[in-house]
Amino acid sequence: EVQLVESGGSLVQPGGSLKLSCVASGYTFSNYWMDWVRQTPGKSLEWIGEINTDGSKTNYAPSIKDRFTISRDNAKSTLYLQMSNVKSDDTAIYYCTRPHYYDGYSFAYWGQGTLVTVSS
Amino acid sequence: DVVMTQTPVSMSVSLGGQVSISCRSSQSLVHNNGNTYLSWYIQKPSQSPQLLIYKVSNRFSGISDRFSGSGSGTDFTLKISRVEPDDLGVYYCGQGTQYRTFGGGTKLELK
Numbered sequence: 001e002v003q004l005v006e007s008g009g010s011l012v013q014p015g016g017s018l019k020l021s022c023v024a025s026g027y028t029f030s031n032y033w034m035d036w037v038r039q040t041p042g043k044s045l046e047w048i049g050e051i052n053t054d055g056s057k058t059n060y061a062p063s064i065k066d067r068f069t070i071s072r073d074n075a076k077s078t079l080y081l082q083m084s085n086v087k088s089d090d091t092a093i094y095y096c097t098r099p100h101y102y103d104g105y106s107f108a109y110w111g112q113g114t115l116v117t118v119s120s
Numbered sequence: 121d122v123v124m125t126q127t128p129v130s131m132s133v134s135l136g137g138q139v140s141i142s143c144r145s146s147q148s149l150v151h152n153n154g155n156t157y158l159s160w161y162i163q164k165p166s167q168s169p170q171l172l173i174y175k176v177s178n179r180f181s182g183i184s185d186r187f188s189g190s191g192s193g194t195d196f197t198l199k200i201s202r203v204e205p206d207d208l209g210v211y212y213c214g215q216g217t218q219y220r221t222f223g224g225g226t227k228l229e230l231k
Contacts, residue, residue, distance in 0.1 A: 035220075045161075045169065045212060047220035061219055062121070095168060103174040105157040105216020110168040 002026040002109045004096050009114030016086055016118075022079040022096030022111055029077035030054070033099060036070060036081050037107060038092040046092075048081070086118045122146055122215055126223035132231040133203050141226045143196045143213035150193065150217070157216035160189055160198045163225075164209040172211075173198065205230075 008020040022034075036048040049060035051070045058070050069082040079096050093113040100108035123146040133139050149156045160173040171180045173189035176196065186201045200207055208230060213223040 037220075044224045045214070045222040047222070059219070100171065100174050100180065102178070103157065103159070103216070105220065106159040106171055106174040107161070107169070107214070108171045108174070108180060110170070113168055 002098065004098065004109055004111035006094065006096055006111040006114040009094060009116045011117045011119060012083075012086055013120050014087060014118055017082070017084045018086065018116060020081040020083070020094055020096075020114055020116070022081075024077045024079065024096075024098070027098075029072075030074040033104060034070075034072060034079045035097045035099065035107065036068075036079075037095045037097055037110075038090075039095070039113070040089075040092045048094075051079070083116070086116075088118050090116060091118045092116060122149070122218050122221050124213055124215055124221050124223035126211075126213055126226050128226060129224070130227040130229065132229045134231045135203055135205065137203050137231075138199065138201045139203060139228065141198045141200075141211055141213075141228075143191075143198070143223050145194045145196075145215055147218075148193050149196075149215050156192065158189075158191065158196050159214045159216070160187075161212045161214060162207075162209050163212065164206075167209075169212065200228075203228075 003025045006022045012018045035050045051058045055072045071080045095113045096111045097107040098109040100106045125144045127142045158176045161169040163169040177189045188199045210225045
């Protein structure tokens with residue numbers, strides 16, 4: 001069974017930094033690209049970005065503007081999201097996701113999410 | 121950005137009834153490789169979103185055949201037949217042809 005477990009969410013001050021983690025199990029982590037998606041309170045879903053299988057290539061949503069960095073450690077089956085210079089608009093639940101085998105642009109598996117609150 | 125517009129924003133249905141949710145994109149979702157990357161998700165209360173349909177009309181593993189997706193280009197529809205209590209929640213469409221974007225959601229409630 002595919003499982004994705006995020007951690008690291010917390011209260012952080014504007015301008016601060018935070019690193020989220022996602023541990024994957026139930027499949028061969030290194031075979032799949034991975035994505036981060038967030039959901040702001042009462043609002044819809046927003047894609048943050050993706051990383052390829054060996055971590056050498058990343059793509060980000062234009063709105064992220066270089067403040068976030070996605071990385072992975074295949075030996076630990078772990079995906080990361082480094083957040084820097086955070087703003088109040090970054091307050092959201094952050095999900096790590098894995099695409100479908102036959103559709104690399106869908107989100108077939110989701111973690112339970114980790115809450116990031118940006119406030120002074 | 122590709123803007124995804126869902127209608128209606130909310131709708132109520134009787135158990136056993138049928139509903140259709142519309143999703144329109146601001147530009148064609150046909151990828152350079154010929155595929156159309158339009159997917160549908162449900163988010164039940166206090167849960168993470170779940171994939172229902174990928175590439176317009178393909179049901180994800182374990183998804184009932186009561187759910188069907190159709191459409192092409194910029195116009196897509198999710199149909200749910202014989203609605204059950206477990207179908208209630210917020211439905212989102214999403215596109216993967218250019219980056220990834222989602223619709224604003226359609227809340228399905230009981231009448």
